[in-house]
Amino acid sequence: MRLLIQGMGVVGGFGCGTDALASALSSGHCAPRNASVKTSQGPLDIAVFFADASRLEEFVNKRSLRRVDHFSKMAILGSYLALQDAGKLEEDRSRMGMIIATGYGAARTTYTLLDSFVLDGETFASPTSFSNSVHNAAVAGVSTLLDITGPGLTVSQFEMSVASALITARCWLEEGSVDSVLFGAVDEYCDVLGYCWHRFFGERATSAHDMDPFNLDLQSAVPGEGASFFVLSRDDGGGSQYGCIENAHLGMVEQYTEGPDGDNTIFFIGADGHRECGAHYKRFLSGHSRTACYTPLYGSLPTGPAFDIAIAALSIKSGKVFPSPVKNKGPGNGADNEGRLPDSGSICCVKISNRGELGTVTLKA
Amino acid sequence: MSPGAVAITGVGCVCAPGNNLPECMESLFRGERNFGAPTRFVSDNAAAFPVFEVADDLASLETRNTPVISRTGMLSLKAAFEAIGDSGLDRESLRSKRVGVCMGTTVGCVMNNETFYRAYLKGQDPDMADITRFLQSNPAAVVAREFDLTGPCQTIVNACSSSTDAIRTGTLWIKSGICDIVLAGGADEMSHVACTGFASLMITDSSPCKPFDRDRKGLNLGEGAAMVVLESEGVRRMRRKGARAFVLGSGASCDAYHLTAPHPDGRGLRRALGEAIASSGVETKEIAFVNAHGTGTQDNDRVESGVLRDMLPGVPFLSTKGYTGHTLGAAGAIEAVFTVACLERGRIPKSAGFSNPDPQLGVSPAEREMEIRGAVAVSESLAFGGHNGVLVLVMGGGPT
Numbered sequence: 001m002r003l004l005i006q007g008m009g010v011v012g013g014f015g016c017g018t019d020a021l022a023s024a025l026s027s028g029h030c031a032p033r034n035a036s037v038k039t040s041q042g043p044l045d046i047a048v049f050f051a052d053a054s055r056l057e058e059f060v061n062k063r064s065l066r067r068v069d070h071f072s073k074m075a076i077l078g079s080y081l082a083l084q085d086a087g088k089l090e091e092d093r094s095r096m097g098m099i100i101a102t103g104y105g106a107a108r109t110t111y112t113l114l115d116s117f118v119l120d121g122e123t124f125a126s127p128t129s130f131s132n133s134v135h136n137a138a139v140a141g142v143s144t145l146l147d148i149t150g151p152g153l154t155v156s157q158f159e160m161s162v163a164s165a166l167i168t169a170r171c172w173l174e175e176g177s178v179d180s181v182l183f184g185a186v187d188e189y190c191d192v193l194g195y196c197w198h199r200f201f202g203e204r205a206t207s208a209h210d211m212d213p214f215n216l217d218l219q220s221a222v223p224g225e226g227a228s229f230f231v232l233s234r235d236d237g238g239g240s241q242y243g244c245i246e247n248a249h250l251g252m253v254e255q256y257t258e259g260p261d262g263d264n265t266i267f268f269i270g271a272d273g274h275r276e277c278g279a280h281y282k283r284f285l286s287g288h289s290r291t292a293c294y295t296p297l298y299g300s301l302p303t304g305p306a307f308d309i310a311i312a313a314l315s316i317k318s319g320k321v322f323p324s325p326v327k328n329k330g331p332g333n334g335a336d337n338e339g340r341l342p343d344s345g346s347i348c349c350v351k352i353s354n355r356g357e358l359g360t361v362t363l364k365a
Numbered sequence: 366m367s368p369g370a371v372a373i374t375g376v377g378c379v380c381a382p383g384n385n386l387p388e389c390m391e392s393l394f395r396g397e398r399n400f401g402a403p404t405r406f407v408s409d410n411a412a413a414f415p416v417f418e419v420a421d422d423l424a425s426l427e428t429r430n431t432p433v434i435s436r437t438g439m440l441s442l443k444a445a446f447e448a449i450g451d452s453g454l455d456r457e458s459l460r461s462k463r464v465g466v467c468m469g470t471t472v473g474c475v476m477n478n479e480t481f482y483r484a485y486l487k488g489q490d491p492d493m494a495d496i497t498r499f500l501q502s503n504p505a506a507v508v509a510r511e512f513d514l515t516g517p518c519q520t521i522v523n524a525c526s527s528s529t530d531a532i533r534t535g536t537l538w539i540k541s542g543i544c545d546i547v548l549a550g551g552a553d554e555m556s557h558v559a560c561t562g563f564a565s566l567m568i569t570d571s572s573p574c575k576p577f578d579r580d581r582k583g584l585n586l587g588e589g590a591a592m593v594v595l596e597s598e599g600v601r602r603m604r605r606k607g608a609r610a611f612v613l614g615s616g617a618s619c620d621a622y623h624l625t626a627p628h629p630d631g632r633g634l635r636r637a638l639g640e641a642i643a644s645s646g647v648e649t650k651e652i653a654f655v656n657a658h659g660t661g662t663q664d665n666d667r668v669e670s671g672v673l674r675d676m677l678p679g680v681p682f683l684s685t686k687g688y689t690g691h692t693l694g695a696a697g698a699i700e701a702v703f704t705v706a707c708l709e710r711g712r713i714p715k716s717a718g719f720s721n722p723d724p725q726l727g728v729s730p731a732e733r734e735m736e737i738r739g740a741v742a743v744s745e746s747l748a749f750g751g752h753n754g755v756l757v758l759v760m761g762g763g764p765t
Contacts, residue, residue, distance in 0.1 A: 038485075038488065039488075039490075040488055040489060040490045098619065102522075104476055105474065105475065105522065107476065110475060110476065110477050111477075111482065113477075113558070113562065114477055114479065114482050114558065115486075117561050117565075118479070118482065118483055118486065119486075121409060122408065122409045122410055122561050122564070123409070123410070125561045125562060125564065125565035126565065127562075127565040127566045127567075130561075130562030130563075130565055130566065131566070131624045131625050131749065132624070133475070133477075133562075134471070134522075134524050134749050134750065135471070135474060135475070135522035135524075136522060136523050136524050136748070136749065136750040136752065137624060137749075137750060139523075139619070139750055139752075140619075140623075140624050140749070140750030140751055140752075141624070143619040143620075143621040143750075143751065144621050144622060144623065144624075144751070146621075147621050148619060148621055149618060149619050149620075149621050149632070149633065149636065150618065150619065151530075151617035151618055151619065152523070152617070152618075152619040152750065152751075152752050153521060153523060153530060153534075153617075154521070154522045154523055155519055155520065155521060155522070156474040156503070156520050156521075156522045157503060157505065157506070157518060157519055157520055158500070158503060158506075160518065164517060164518060164519045165519070167517050167519070167538070167543065168519065168534050168537065168538075170541070171534070171537035171538065171540075171541050171543075172537070174537075174541055175537055175540070175541075177616075177617075177640065192476075192482070192485065195485060196493070196496055199490070199493050200493065250515075250516070250517050250518055251515050251516075252515050255515060355510075357506075357518075
């Protein structure tokens with residue numbers, strides 16, 4: 001069953017909203033900011049694509065957000081933007097379900113909770129931080145603010161979170177327990193993540209640099225954060241400017257078999273500058289002639305594939321393939337030369353983990 | 366049988382009452398409560414919060430997962446080995462089928478290693494092995510890697526309803542034709558952070574918990590895992606394998622009310638329970654008993670008993686958290702397999718910890734072990750975030 005994309009809302013390093021994303025796609029550039037990371041050798045700067053959720057105040061009274069953390073704010077903002085885009089802000093949502101995919105959940109709040117009792121003792125543990133650190137706090141926050149009373153789900157499968165969660169979104173719509181699903185993906189940067197980045201990737205993590213995701217032997221990842229939300233429904237034949245999600249699939253890269261459109265598909269590659277995934281992407285790229293990659297516009301985060309889905313939807317809407325911010329000089333470099341959607345209208349978003357797990361999400365016009 | 370029923374052909378469980386499901390059931394029906402001070406972490410206030418730990422350190426569990434994985438991952442595997450063995454499947458037969466893994470957890474997906482973080486705060490260079498272990502220990506991925514499974518893999522983090530939702534999701538994957546078999550369940554280890562967090566909310570009991578009792582003061586945490594093997598009818602018939610039970614129906618909902626408290630009227634639970642019963646095709650008079658969420662907190666037990674009183678009047682119910690503690694993301698799966706085992710025995714144990722009826726609730730759980738009438742039962746979960754999940758289960762039968 002195809003899932004119609006009725007609306008979407010995004011916030012990330014490129015800015016807030018689909019216009020900001022389209023603008024970044026057109027310019028082909030997005031600059032990360034510096035964050036300071038505490039290390040045993042003293043503070044170090046690390047480049048990060050930060051997301052600014054301040055536009056949330058357009059939708060929700062500031063006072064009612066005083067106990068809401070950054071992770072949930074991004075989720076709530078993405079939700080409002082998606083519902084607004086779908087023209088569903090005023091609709092009854094008792095037959096709507098909600099799913100959020102996340103790699104690490106509310107990471108900042110997790111460490112705020114630890115701070116509260118590691119530094120001061122167990123009796124000073126913060127109940128507010130504990131409540132907000134639970135992975136499903138964002139679904140709870142969104143569903144409460146928007147009165148979404150269908151089923152709620154939070155999925156955490158690292159880089160495969162988005163494809164995995166979409167499989168269940170499709171099942172809900174197929175089962176008929178809901179008429180629509182508010183589907184989102186959220187991840188946030190935190191100081192500890194930056195520290196881990198420094199320890200795992202050394203100099204490449206802390207020096208200012210551009211991501212070079214098609215250079216698969218180079219560690220060039222820059223951490224990112226943000227949220228991408230979509231209003232999904234059964235395809236009743238009415239169509240949508242963003243097209244539909246034809247399929248979501250999980251497997252291993254070595255078992256990948258071509259979809260029905262074969263060569264008539266363009267692949268949005270989720271390579272995000274992690275050298276340890278390079279060999280798997282090389283294997284995948286060698287079999288495909290048309291690929292594009294947009295990770296330098298939003299950074300490296302487990303739920304990055306949801307940004308690629310948003311970019312695919314914008315491509316379908318505009319009828320063109322945006323140029324990759326970084327040129328692919330290797331296999332699969334056909335997309336940059338053409339700039340048009342394949343005749344099939346088929347775009348496949350591909351994410352591969354360092355263990356060779358493969359998640360694909362295919363959109364069609 | 367409802368055309369939407371999904372067979373359970375294998376079950377596995379490890380929690381404080383025992384290292385496998387038969388041990389657990391023997392312990393429950395003996396009325397044992399294996400609680401004590403936490404032994405897996407040091408707490409300022411350990412004596413005040415009894416917990417239900419799994420005695421086994423799981424060191425002897427042979428796994429192909431390397432490097433070392435978390436205790437939650439090991440608990441997942443322990444339950445998976447038992448369930449797969451019970452189903453008559455093995456690694457080879459699983460590899461030839463489309464097999465998905467759907468696990469629920471809470472602690473298992475949170476990157477909050479205290480040892481690492483304390484060293485980080487001191488400006489030291491902590492061992493990154495703690496982070497690597499976390500990255501290797503996603504419960505669904507651990508199970509999938511162990512058995513070389515390449516189907517859909519999903520870890521659900523819906524707080525305390527996680528593994529009820531995981532079993533429901535597994536049935537949807539079977540019904541949609543995505544999978545032939547789904548290994549579905551949940552796992553959570555004892556966690557200092559979780560214990561401290563629940564204590565900060567002042568919803569823990571310093572004595573063994575007393576679900577639905579007049580004098581209940583809160584919950585005790587536990588740890589464990591449970592797994593069911595869900596199987597399509599096509600594959601089951603081909604294997605000529607009997608079912609231990611069927612998932613007849615399920616429901617899920619959001620309260621859309623509060624981050625930690627249930628809706629006072631049980632709005633979401635009513636909906637989830639109603640949908641589960643409707644989708645199962647059974648009448649309420651056919652329901653033999655309810656394995657309730659029954660945490661022992663004031664709010665949960667008041668709301669849940671109100672819904673049961675209104676929607677399933679006269680149907681016996683119990684909470685098994687008096688035997689297991691609240692195992693968080695594992696609770697729904699543990700309670701679902703207990704429900705299956707009770708249907709098979711035709712009996713339910715007494716609701717441990719209950720002795721004084723609460724006049725404000727208007728209903729009471731099973732005060733003593735009792736015989737049940739009927740082959741259908743309900744297992745339900747309520748969670749932080751206002752999530753509600755309900756399964757309707759029926760006793761299984763022969764190969765066809």
